[in-house]
Amino acid sequence: MKVLVTGGAGFIGSHIVDELIECGHHVVVLDNLSVGKKGNLTRDVRIIKQDIRADLHSLFSREKFDIVIHQAGQVSVPNSLRDPITDLQVNLTGLLNLLEAARKHQVRKVIFASTAAVYGMPIELPIKESHPLKPVSPYGLTKKTSEEYLRMYHDLYGIDFTILRYANVYGPRQSSNGESGVVSIFTDLFSRGESPIIYGDGSTTRDFVFVKDIARANVLALQAGDGEIFNVSTGISTSLNELYNLFNNLLSGQGAPIYVDSRLGDINHSVLSNSHIMDKVGWVPKTSLTDGIRETLDWKLQLAIM
Ligand SMILES: NC(=O)c1ccc[n+]([C@@H]2O[C@H](COP(=O)([O-])OP(=O)(O)OC[C@H]3O[C@@H](n4cnc5c(N)ncnc54)[C@H](O)[C@@H]3O)[C@@H](O)[C@H]2O)c1
Incomplete structure (x- = not known):
């Protein structure tokens, strides 16, 4: 499959790129290199140095991606509290810009990096996917809203999605x-x-989960878990x-x-149930x-x- 990994030069994205290439997929990375580094990419992979908010149409029209794995973003809770406007612009305007290009250029599916921060203060442990979503930071709120945009774009335009809510990677x-x-x-x-x-x-x-296990969950989601939301955690x-x-x-x-x-x-205690992704996708944390x-x-x- 031809896969675009946004944020592919970052911490998690670069491990996803490794796993995709290992499995024989054709990978392109889009990253503005604000945090990510070319040096994180140990494999021979094409990097488009571009902001997620900039025009994506010519790239999508040229490359005809089957799937987008979206990792790029403002990733810090404290930064989102200090500067909620940048958090909103990068995480929500960036996602919408991506979804608009995806729907106009027949991308089949978007796999999205969400977070335990969408839950806010846990009211029961381990946190299941059905736990109420009451984020306590702008970062958690932009991720929660991103999940809603993904569902809406699926209902309106038929783009599939899988949402992966990572624990502490x-x-x-x-x-x-x-x-x-x-x-x-x-x-x-x-x-x-x-x-x-x-x-x-x-x-x-x-709940500390190893990055290579996270990468494997993303690659499994290429062919499983359409329309689903999964915690990715050790439990x-x-x-x-x-x-x-x-x-x-x-x-x-x-x-x-x-x-x-x-x-x-x-938050004093946080642990996420992983039984849904184990049952539906066959993913288990190996490390x-x-x-x-x-x-x-x-x-x-x-x-x-x-
Ligand atoms: N690390 C964790 O524990 C954790 C937990 C839950 C969710 N996540 C999510 O996983 C994803 C990856 O996080 P990470 O820990 O690898 O962070 P990271 O900062 O290492 O990776 C993010 C990448 O996105 C790029 N980027 C940032 N802004 C961009 C923009 N405007 N346009 C294009 N590229 C841009 C950065 O250069 C970087 O390479 C994020 O969406 C994050 O919210 C991470």
Whole structure:
């Protein structure tokens, strides 16, 4: 199949590109390289350097994509609180621009990167796809609205979709700026021999899913799950203290974590049920947290000596 991966030079997108090429698909990447890097693309793949909000018609008319995997976006909750207008423009205007090109150029299906942030504060755990959607950030709201646009474009114009709501994704190529996931921040600090900071008492839990498992879910969705919404998660809660211990076992000799006050608005516990995607698509998370962290640390340490 001919597949366009938007945001394909980013953390998750670049792993999707690897998996697609591995499975023999023809891949084109569209990315403005604001965050993504050409260096993330280890395979020989064509990159269109373009903003998702710019005119897409000539590209779509020329390339005749079968499927679009849409990963490009404003991905940070804190940034969306600081600058909700940019969040809206990139995430919603960008999606609409893409959907307009998709419908005019006979794209069969759009696979969309959504998030656990659409749920807001969980009222029951594990969170199932039927849980109420009450996002507590502009980022969560633009993702929730994106899901509604996808459903509407399906009903109006027949474009298929699969929505994948990712839990906390981690793995090689994730940037470790101050606002990224806790695993990438721990990876950075541990690889430099520094003590990590933990907000709260360390009992906060998250559902950490390895990026290659996320990539596999996207590739399976090329041929399954039309019109469906799936959590993509491990279904396992891990506390920040447990996470610290896992890192410490793999790379011992670190200082104890530094505990500071928890941040306002942080969700205490989040774990997503993955039974729907296992039943319907046959996807299972294959990478244990220990193996995933080991691979991420190896990547980081390798980068440091290059
Ligand atoms: N990382 C996670 O834990 C997580 C969790 C849930 C959902 N998601 C979603 O997964 C997707 C991928 O996230 P990621 O973690 O790989 O982030 P990332 O920042 O590494 O990747 C996003 C990519 O989009 C590109 N991009 C940003 N704005 C663009 C624009 N206006 N036009 C074209 N390209 C643009 C960036 O250069 C980057 O390569 C996002 O949609 C994000 O919301 C991520």
